[in-house]
Amino acid sequence: MARALPSPRAVALPRAKGLALLLLACLAIVPRQTHAEDKAKRRWTLPDFHAVLSVGLEGYRSYPKGRALFSQLRCDQCHRFAGIGTDKGPPLDLPARLSPPENLLAPILESPPHRGLTDGLAQDQVLDLLAFLVSCGDPKSAVFLGSE
Numbered sequence: 001m002a003r004a005l006p007s008p009r010a011v012a013l014p015r016a017k018g019l020a021l022l023l024l025a026c027l028a029i030v031p032r033q034t035h036a037e038d039k040a041k042r043r044w045t046l047p048d049f050h051a052v053l054s055v056g057l058e059g060y061r062s063y064p065k066g067r068a069l070f071s072q073l074r075c076d077q078c079h080r081f082a083g084i085g086t087d088k089g090p091p092l093d094l095p096a097r098l099s100p101p102e103n104l105l106a107p108i109l110e111s112p113p114h115r116g117l118t119d120g121l122a123q124d125q126v127l128d129l130l131a132f133l134v135s136c137g138d139p140k141s142a143v144f145l146g147s148e
Contacts, residue, residue: 063139066132082137
């Protein structure tokens with residue numbers, strides 16, 4: 001007489017439990033990074049923002065946070081924008097008016113003079129800074145509607 005084969009479900013459950021136990025064992029061995037360590041090592045690239053930028057920045061960005069980041073990151077030490085900063089580097093008012101957000105963000109994330117500038121920032125912080133630039137410093141811009 002032929003022996004009946006076990007059902008796929010009967011085989012899958014013990015196998016899934018075994019994989020879950022193996023995963024838990026691996027997690028116990030690998031040292032955990034704290035949120036702060038993970039954040040500090042984050043190096044943003046333009047592809048990290050493609051999904052957000054394809055939808056648009058409109059609404060819920062923070063003008064006060066974007067403006068504060070412009071100063072905290074010392075952008076104002078080289079660039080003039082919205083009436084603040086110096087003229088050591090190129091002014092940002094005209095590019096902000098004429099360029100799509102991707103073209104403003106790319107040099108912030110990837111050009112050698114700015115490399116590491118946004119390391120350790122949360123994605124929302126980078127987007128608030130970008131919204132500040134896109135808005136040309138206007139707190140009533142559509143990118144800020146709905147935010148605090």
